[in-house]
Amino acid sequence: MAYGEKVTADPSTFDDPQYMFLRERLKALKDGWEEVNQMWENRQALLSQSLNLQLFNRDAKQAEVFRSLIKKHEALLTTMEANDDKMNGVLQFAQRLVSEEHFGSDKIQKKADDISERRNYNHELALSQLEKLKDQLLLHQFLQDCEELHDWIQEKNVLVQEDTYRTAKTIHSKWTRHQAFESEIASNKERLQQVQDIVKNLKTFKRALKIKEKGFLMLGELIYMNNLVMILIALLRTWKPKFKQKIEMKKKEVNQRFETIIAPLEARKKELLTKKEIFQFKRDIEDENIWIEERMNSAVSDDYGNSLQSVNMMIKKNKTLKGEIDNHEPRIRSVCEIGQKLIDDGNPEADIFRQDIQDLTEKLAQQFFFDANEAEAWMSEQELYMMVEDRGKDEFSAQNLKKKHEEILENAVEDYASNVRQQGETGRQLMDEGHPDSEQNRLNREVDDLEQWIAEREVVAGSHELGQDYEHVTLLWERFLEFARETQATGTERVANANEIADALISAGHTDAPTIAQWKDGLNDSWADLGELIDTRTAMLEASRELHKYFHDCKDVLGRILEKKNSMSDELGRDAGSVSALLRKHPNFGQDLQGLQTQVQAIQAESAKLQASYAGDKAMEITNREREVTKAWSELQSMTDTRKAKLNDTSDLFNSSTWFEPS
Structure with a gap:
């Protein structure tokens, strides 16, 4: 185009028709090129505005997503707070069962603690997640405000750079429009100030973090200086005059001489008290054995009387003997406690004392077993009367049966209730003292309970359900992992406790040691079988999950490929x-x-x-x-x-x- 203008610039060619036609073509070409440039600039502006619109929509959508998540999270918190009453009810009920010494108190307490910890953890996690969501919302709102302000500034910057002021046409309207433009800028100045304040606060917070780190360094230096001063003070205290050192040495010598006098006296006093306790314990053990032997002869006598009078007399003597035994039982327990104290102090005759206590406890336990068997026989006899289905053929016979029930059976049960309660207290005391038979019974109950618990777990671990699709198998896999963790945690602790009790009984030379060893081996075999089932089930679910994930990924990729084809x-x-x-x-x-x-x-x-x-x-x-x-x-x-x-x-x-x- 420059070459064409150079060719047609010669004055001699102004009247030439060909050059005039060339000049017209050059002018048309120039105008067309300017129109193309203008169209490109308009297209560029339109695409830029469209891009900014899409960016704005994206940020706005993200902000809306975070608002929606915050609403859902707040709804979740509301639901959790609404369920707190149910949780508190469950925890209170668990606490009541534990306070009532339920046989499963350990499991109940552990489960209640687990529920409470998980509730507190979920609540804290929910609050923390809510704060993070609010922070993300504020961040996206801030970025959105910055983007909107940037676009607005760019738009106004284009208007400011226009040179429409060079033309004098409609100058008043342009001046009015310019004043409105200045007012709009002034009104949006507050938005810019808010953004600047937020950025300033962020910078201030960053500087505060640096100052805090510097403060920690200064604190470390102060601690070091303080330790150094304390060392110097300790050194200064050692620099005392010579006469003070002599006084201290003299004082120390006197104290040592006094200690040499006191120590033998205290040692002899302690030895005498120990000897007195030993001899007193031996005398008490001998007296208690004699007392038990005398009462045992009366308790196991085969003489049941030959007449009604003699039987009634023996019943009264038996009640008297029972009361005497109950009243004397605290004395026996006190003697056992004294012997246990001597054993704990490391007395050389500890083995003899332990055997004496065991013999005395065995005799007391035999009395307990005798009374317990008697109570069971009495209750079995009463059950026979309770199981009679004779309700009377008429009103008179029914009234007689009711009267007999109220006067004889109910009164007999009420009178015997105190005896049963006393037997229960005696049994609990024997268990608290660690009687071998109580430990064996407790082990037997624990082994039976564990065997049943393991059998229930084996039903779950032996399932062959592998899921229908990826979501289903993932759900099964997650639930089984939780099941395996809970089983491993609970079962390991309970089996270890049972093995510990069994080993203690076997080491103590229990008479039923072979049976206890058989219980232990059977329990350990069942626990090992359950572990193998869990491992097998876990491996099967993981393999199934991997296969279904492959199918799921294939389906997802096929869908994306189809989407790309359609697009x-x-x-x-x-x-x-x-x-x-x-x-x-x-x-x-x-x-x-x-x-x-x-x-x-x-x-x-x-x-x-x-x-x-x-x-x-x-x-x-x-x-x-x-x-x-x-x-x-x-x-x-x-x-x-x-x-x-x-x-x-x-x-x-x-x-x-x-x-x-x-x-």
């Missing part, structure tokens, strides 16, 4: 500009396929791994899924290459037609 437009453009725009967009589409290609390669690698682990129909299905993905991916690549070739051909076509267009 690929068939439009080739109406002119060179539209074709050029489509060619610029096509590489972006190819870049989007890079992530999809990575997923396809991952599926191929997973397929090779699974084919090595499966055979038969499963292996065939794995191979078919991989072929479907690979085939769809190849078709998508072919479609992409074909579209690129068509766009290039179309572009070449429009470019050639432009060159051949007549001037």
Whole structure:
């Protein structure tokens, strides 16, 4: 164009028709070029505004997402607070069971503590998550405000740079519009100030963190100086005058001489008291054995009387003997406590004392067993009367039966209740003192309870359900992992406690040691079998989860490939500009396929791994899924290459037609 203007600039060519026609063509070409530039600038402005709109929509959508999450989280907190009453009710009920010494108090307390800890943890985690969501919302709102303010400034900056003031037309309206523009800028100045204040606060917080770190360093230096001063003070205290050292030495010598006198006296006093306790214990043990032997002869006598009078007399003597035994029992326990104290002090005759205590406890336990058997026999006898179904044939006989029930049976049960309660207290005391028979009974109950608990767990661990799809098998896998963790934690502790009790009884030389060893071996075998079932079930679920995840990934990748196929437009453009725009967009589409290609390669690698682990129909299905993905991916690549070739051909076509267009 510059060359054409140079050619037509010669004055001699002003009247030449050809040069005049050339000048007109150059002017038309210049005007057309300016129009193209103007159209490009308008298109650039429109695309920039569209981009800013999409960015704004994205940020706004993110802010709305966080608002929605905050509402859902607040609803969750409300639900948790509403369920606190139920939780508190469960915990109170558990506490009441524990206070009533329920046989499962340990498990109940552990479960209640676990529920309480999980509730507190969930509540703290929910509050922490809510704070994070609010922080993210504030961050996106801040970024959104910054983006909106930036776009607004850019828009107004374009208006400021316009040179419409050079024309004098409608100058008053332009002045009025400019004043309105200044007012709009002044009103939005507060928004800019708010953004600047937030940024300033963030910088201040960053400086405060640096100051805090510096403060920690200064604190360490102060601690070091304080330790140094304390060392110096200790050194100064050692620098005392010589006469003070002599006084201290003299004082120490006197104290040592006094200690040499006191120590032997205290040692002899302690030895005498120990000897007195030993001899007193031996005398008490002997007296108690004599007392028990005398009462035992009366308790196990086979003389039941020959007449009603003699039987009634023996019943009264038996009640008197029972009361005497109950009143004397605290004395026996006091003697046992004294002997246990001597054993704990490490007396040389500890083994003899331990045997004496065990013999005395055995005799007392035999009395307890005798009384317990007697109580069981009496209750069994009363049950026979209770099981009689004779309700009377008429009113008179029914009234007689009711009277007999109230006067005889109810009164007898009420009178005997105190005896049963006393037996229960005696049994608990024997258990608290660690009687061997009580430990064996407790071990027997614990082993039976554990065997039943393990059998219930084996039913769950032996399930063959492997899930219908990826979501189902994942749910089964997560639940079984929780089941395995709970089983391992609870079972390990309970089995270890049972083994510890069994080992203690066997080491103590219990008479039923072979039976106890058999219980222990059976329990350990059951626990080992349960562990193998859990490991097998875990491995099966993990393998099933891996297979279903492969199927799920294949389905997901196929869906994405289909989505890309559907999103690929068939439009080739109406002119060179539209074709050029489509060619610029096509590489972006190819870049989007890079992530999809990575997923396809991952599926191929997973397929090779699974084919090595499966055979038969499963292996065939794995191979078919991989072929479907690979085939769809190849078709998508072919479609992409074909579209690129068509766009290039179309572009070449429009470019050639432009060159051949007549001037």
